[in-house]
Amino acid sequence: MKLYYAPGACSLSVHIAAREAGLSPELVKVDLATHQLESGADYHAINPRGYVPLLELDDGVRHTEVAALLQYLGDLVPQRGLMPAWGTAPRFEALQWLTFISSELHKVFSPWLWHKETADSTRQACKDKLALRFAELDRHLAQRSFLLGGHFSVADAYCFTIVSWAPMLGLSLRPYPALSAYLDRVAARPAVHAALLAEGLVKA
Numbered sequence: 001m002k003l004y005y006a007p008g009a010c011s012l013s014v015h016i017a018a019r020e021a022g023l024s025p026e027l028v029k030v031d032l033a034t035h036q037l038e039s040g041a042d043y044h045a046i047n048p049r050g051y052v053p054l055l056e057l058d059d060g061v062r063h064t065e066v067a068a069l070l071q072y073l074g075d076l077v078p079q080r081g082l083m084p085a086w087g088t089a090p091r092f093e094a095l096q097w098l099t100f101i102s103s104e105l106h107k108v109f110s111p112w113l114w115h116k117e118t119a120d121s122t123r124q125a126c127k128d129k130l131a132l133r134f135a136e137l138d139r140h141l142a143q144r145s146f147l148l149g150g151h152f153s154v155a156d157a158y159c160f161t162i163v164s165w166a167p168m169l170g171l172s173l174r175p176y177p178a179l180s181a182y183l184d185r186v187a188a189r190p191a192v193h194a195a196l197l198a199e200g201l202v203k204a
């Protein structure tokens with residue numbers, strides 16, 4: 001299994017999920033500014049959409065989309081409990097969180113994360129929307145350790161990755177103590193630490 005990633009990008013969530021599942025995909029780094037691999041090869045030849053993550057399975061077939069990749073990895077090693085069983089209420093809840101993180105967090109960050117020229121009015125509208133979402137997450141996490149309750153799931157891998165972008169973009173998480181404590185809790189997990197280390201995001 002091969003994971004095309006960029007350090008700290010949304011692909012980190014898939015990297016974390018893989019490690020939490022006990023898998024060690026081969027990591028292939030993509031420079032998102034140039035869309036080139038370290039070899040100099042054009043990443044568009046791998047993923048014509050140009051974005052990470054992309055997971056290449058051992059049969060050579062390539063797959064994209066964070067929420068789908070996370071579910072796949074969670075289902076691949078069910079004994080790790082990273083994705084609840086099909087047809088259950090927790091599964092329904094996990095799907096809602098994955099969709100929420102994708103559309104209400106990830107893609108609200110995207111305009112100004114990737115396009116420095118984004119107008120101030122758009123930037124402010126995104127920040128206001130994120131503040132609402134962070135406040136909701138803070139209330140939710142004040143009552144439980146992880147998004148689904150007491151147990152870490154792939155939704156946490158995604159939430160952790162995206163919310164961790166906030167300080168980098170000048171958004172303080174100080175108003176959200178439960179959310180901040182949650183990020184610390186997730187970062188302290190051995191598999192998460194290993195992924196952060198492998199991507200060069202923390203020191204050993």
Ligand SMILES: N[C@@H](CCC(=O)N[C@@H](CS)C(=O)NCC(=O)O)C(=O)O
Nearest residue numbers: 009010032050051052053065066067
């Ligand atoms: N729809 C994709 C979006 C992935 C995405 O936004 N990736 C960003 C990194 S967080 C990226 O590679 N951006 C660079 C680009 O689009 O060229 C998914 O959910 O996986």
